Amino acid sequence: MKKSDFIERSVIKEVYEKPLFSLIREATIVHKSSFPEKELFVNTLISYKTGGCGEDCAYCAQSSRNRKNPMKAVYLSADDIIEEAGEAKKSGAGRVCISASWRRVPDNEEFEMILAAGERIREMGLEVCATLGTISDLQLKRIQDAGFSAYNHNLDTSEKYYHEIISTRTYAERLDTILRVQNSGMNCCSGGIIGMGESHDDRIDMLHALADREIPLFTVPLNVLVPIPGTPLENVEPIGFWDLLRVIATARIIMPESRICLAAGRTDMTEEQQTLCFMVGVNAVFAGDKLLTTENTDLTKDKKLFEKLDLKTS
Numbered sequence: 162m163k164k165s166d167f168i169e170r171s172v173i174k175e176v177y178e179k180p181l182f183s184l185i186r187e188a189t190i191v192h193k194s195s196f197p198e199k200e201l202f203v204n205t206l207i208s209y210k211t212g213g214c215g216e217d218c219a220y221c222a223q224s225s226r227n228r229k230n231p232m233k234a235v236y237l238s239a240d241d242i243i244e245e246a247g248e249a250k251k252s253g254a255g256r257v258c259i260s261a262s263w264r265r266v267p268d269n270e271e272f273e274m275i276l277a278a279g280e281r282i283r284e285m286g287l288e289v290c291a292t293l294g295t296i297s298d299l300q301l302k303r304i305q306d307a308g309f310s311a312y313n314h315n316l317d318t319s320e321k322y323y324h325e326i327i328s329t330r331t332y333a334e335r336l337d338t339i340l341r342v343q344n345s346g347m348n349c350c351s352g353g354i355i356g357m358g359e360s361h362d363d364r365i366d367m368l369h370a371l372a373d374r375e376i377p378l379f380t381v382p383l384n385v386l387v388p389i390p391g392t393p394l395e396n397v398e399p400i401g402f403w404d405l406l407r408v409i410a411t412a413r414i415i416m417p418e419s420r421i422c423l424a425a426g427r428t429d430m431t432e433e434q435q436t437l438c439f440m441v442g443v444n445a446v447f448a449g450d451k452l453l454t455t456e457n458t459d460l461t462k463d464k465k466l467f468e469k470l471d472l473k474t475s
């Protein structure tokens with residue numbers, strides 16, 4: 162079926178609410194017909210600026226607003242970024258996403274440094290992407306010219322639930338950034354976080370917002386909340402695995418052309434659970450021992466699982 166068949170929210174709800182066994186079977190079929198079955202894209206996140214963020218995202222340890230002891234900003238140098246990219250390449254990653262805890266990308270020497278670092282990473286034979294916050298059209302052009310292949314800007318959750326999570330940036334601003342990235346001709350990645358106390362309806366709304374786009378998203382990163390002590394979501398009830406699988410399978414069915422990326426939260430999953438995620442549509446992961454401020458599965462451990470499953474990584 163074509164992507165346009167799934168733009169209606171009611172159709173997405175129907176898919177999401179299918180009996181789990183049928184949902185898994187359908188997602189597996191869609192996945193097999195959309196991408197080479199064993200292909201897995203391995204991404205690594207390198208954080209140029211960690212902490213000291215003025216936003217108040219309730220899940221995030223980097224916010225300087227929602228913690229008693231806010232994390233001070235820590236910066237990497239250009240050489241640190243290149244070194245981390247080299248390590249990621251040695252461990253088998255095919256692309257590096259450079260992040261910074263900015264609300265809006267500044268027009269200053271830090272941005273210039275990121276552009277230059279991106280060019281050097283590309284020369285190392287890696288793809289390079291960025292997630293730096295709200296970005297202007299001119300800045301988008303600059304990162305495109307520097308060879309960055311994708312820009313990430315997450316929706317995080319549904320429009321209705323959004324006010325429970327963030328008050329310092331609007332949902333409309335996020336949608337606007339996503340649209341501008343897509344209109345610039347760059348690949349746009351956007352996804353969200355599951356397990357922040359949202360309802361099934363919120364999950365369906367978020368999936369609808371991600372799928373209902375004229376240009377399909379390049380990658381849809383799906384994160385499982387990793388509750389961080391000291392943040393407003395530290396005591397949120399964890400999401401059950403079957404609920405997560407339902408979100409992933411629905412995402413695969415309604416967005417057959419997009420890479421579905423299992424990002425934060427993989428460390429707590431068994432190998433069997435991860436395998437099911439790959440079967441129903443996950444074809445990208447974030448690897449490396451850190452994902453911003455949360456622990457992640459290290460690449461050596463990942464490699465063993467990928468080899469066991471005969472996944473072809475790039």
Ligand code: SF4
Nearest residue numbers: 214216218221224262
């Ligand atoms: S998620 Fe990003 S914007 Fe929000 S507080 Fe964390 S670093 Fe800042």
